Amino acid sequence: MSRGFSSSFLSLLIALTLAVVVSATPVVQVRENFIRLPLAKKFNLTGTHTLLARDQARVQLLNARAKARLTGTPLSSDAVISVPVDNQAVSYIATVSVGSPPTEYDLIVDTGSSNTWVGAGQPYVQTSTSRQTRDRVSVTYGSGDFSGTEFTDTVSLGSGLTINGQSIGAATRSEGFDGVDGILGIGPTDLTVGTLSPDTSSTIPTVTDNLFSQGIITADEVAVSFEPTTQEEVVNGELTFGGTDSSKFTGSINFAPITRTSPASEFWGINESIRYGTSTSILSNTAGIVDTGTTLTLIASDALTRYQRATGAVPDNATGLLRLTTAQFANLQSLFFTINGVTFEFTANAQIWPRALNTAIGGNANSVYLIVGSIGTPSGEGLDFINGQTWLERFYTVFDTANSRVGFANTPFTKATTN
Ligand SMILES: *[C@@H]1O[C@H](CO)[C@@H](O)[C@H](O)[C@H]1NC(C)=O
Numbered sequence: 479m480s481r482g483f484s485s486s487f488l489s490l491l492i493a494l495t496l497a498v499v500v501s502a503t504p505v506v507q508v509r510e511n512f513i514r515l516p517l518a519k520k521f522n523l524t525g526t527h528t529l530l531a532r533d534q535a536r537v538q539l540l541n542a543r544a545k546a547r548l549t550g551t552p553l554s555s556d557a558v559i560s561v562p563v564d565n566q567a568v569s570y571i572a573t574v575s576v577g578s579p580p581t582e583y584d585l586i587v588d589t590g591s592s593n594t595w596v597g598a599g600q601p602y603v604q605t606s607t608s609r610q611t612r613d614r615v616s617v618t619y620g621s622g623d624f625s626g627t628e629f630t631d632t633v634s635l636g637s638g639l640t641i642n643g644q645s646i647g648a649a650t651r652s653e654g655f656d657g658v659d660g661i662l663g664i665g666p667t668d669l670t671v672g673t674l675s676p677d678t679s680s681t682i683p684t685v686t687d688n689l690f691s692q693g694i695i696t697a698d699e700v701a702v703s704f705e706p707t708t709q710e711e712v713v714n715g716e717l718t719f720g721g722t723d724s725s726k727f728t729g730s731i732n733f734a735p736i737t738r739t740s741p742a743s744e745f746w747g748i749n750e751s752i753r754y755g756t757s758t759s760i761l762s763n764t765a766g767i768v769d770t771g772t773t774l775t776l777i778a779s780d781a782l783t784r785y786q787r788a789t790g791a792v793p794d795n796a797t798g799l800l801r802l803t804t805a806q807f808a809n810l811q812s813l814f815f816t817i818n819g820v821t822f823e824f825t826a827n828a829q830i831w832p833r834a835l836n837t838a839i840g841g842n843a844n845s846v847y848l849i850v851g852s853i854g855t856p857s858g859e860g861l862d863f864i865n866g867q868t869w870l871e872r873f874y875t876v877f878d879t880a881n882s883r884v885g886f887a888n889t890p891f892t893k894a895t896t897n
């Protein structure tokens with residue numbers, strides 16, 4: 479495609495600015511243009527597994543995916559046979575158009591996988607821009623799996639901003655994706671290795687990579703803005719390709735390098751430590767990941783024991799979460815997450831499940847449930863925490879492919895008392 483900007487690029491969804499952002503580190507970044515894509519939150523907990531069980535299944539899957547990557551063996555659904563197949567309970571969904579004339583698909587935004595595919599709900603519609611490749615494609619998820627044929631096609635984000643020749647999967651089979659059409663995978667590109675056949679060693683450029691290589695955005699990065707909400711369905715998030723949206727965060731963005739510790743290093747992995755209140759250490763500096771596909775905030779089992787002792791919470795059998803009395807909640811201290819020397823405060827309100835949605839997860843309307851849960855294994859295994867949706871709803875996050883780093887900033891909602 480031409481690198482010149484046609485007038486359609488000057489439409490709604492592209493902001494041509496020359497903003498100079500000076501962060502705490504002496505780095506001057508010039509932002510020329512970026513794309514904003516609205517995100518809808520969708521809550522649909524059906525099936526037999528609790529939120530915690532689903533999130534723990536996803537951890538097993540992510541570990542298996544990393545192991546497959548590191549050993550060069552393809553990940554088959556047999557490798558994760560113990561993982562229950564239920565729909566993801568809470569999803570952030572972006573609407574993208576494929577083909578010409580375009581068909582719209584609602585796709586789950588996933589930073590823990592990197593394939594983009596359609597056809598789970600609405601089938602893939604072939605048009606004049608569709609090109610079938612010689613490859614079959616298959617990906618296994620904590621919430622199901624899909625297989626199909628790999629195509630290249632025109633993909634549009636918002637009004638008319640198009641990527642030519644985006645590689646996408648067209649599902650012929652999928653399980654665990656009721657109510658959505660597929661996945662928009664914005665994890666590290668290497669996670670696509672092994673998903674194609676016969677081209678088993680090829681990588682598939684993600685949507686972010688192609689926006690960058692086709693000159694549509696000037697920085698190979700994507701930023702995520704989620705907000706806390708007490709509604710089951712709401713459009714309250716934003717995905718920003720190629721830049722950061724200063725209306726979505728306060729102060730500066732503080733970056734941390736991708737951790738060197740495996741398996742967290744295979745994903746958007748960072749080092750962090752967690753403290754409760756002024757001085758109770760919950761988790762000393764260790765590796766974990768930031769993940770849009772995990773609902774809760776998960777920490778190693780020994781760290782959860784320390785958190786439980788500090789808060790006085792008890793396990794709640796119905797929800798799988800920890801539970802507090804209202805008196806205990808009144809005394810709940812903040813958690814402090816320290817990432818690359820910068821500390822982020824996760825308030826008492828941030829630590830609880832929205833009470834308006836208690837009954838939707840099998841809980842009691844008058845109880846207080848904590849969104850911090852166990853990752854299922856002790857610390858020291860190279861993936862000791864997951865900062866999931868409940869965490870991302872309090873902090874703006876930048877996934878920076880070009881510089882192999884993840885950035886965080888406070889938002890107008892960091893200390894909101896929404897829950
Ligand atoms: C919720 O999930 C169930 C089963 O998993 C599915 O049948 C239903 O269509 C979903 N509802 C929505 C609104 O997506």
Ligand SMILES: *[C@@H]1O[C@H](CO)[C@@H](O)[C@H](O)[C@H]1NC(C)=O
Nearest residue numbers: 735736737738739749763764
């Ligand atoms: C992260 O922590 C590990 C030890 O837990 C350390 O080896 C590593 O240097 C730290 N930093 C990065 C960027 O990985």
Ligand SMILES: *[C@@H]1O[C@H](CO)[C@@H](O)[C@H](O)[C@H]1NC(C)=O
Nearest residue numbers: 526528794795796797798840
């Ligand atoms: C815990 O919940 C499970 C299923 O939700 C149930 O089978 C079990 O009896 C419960 N245990 C207790 C101690 O309530």
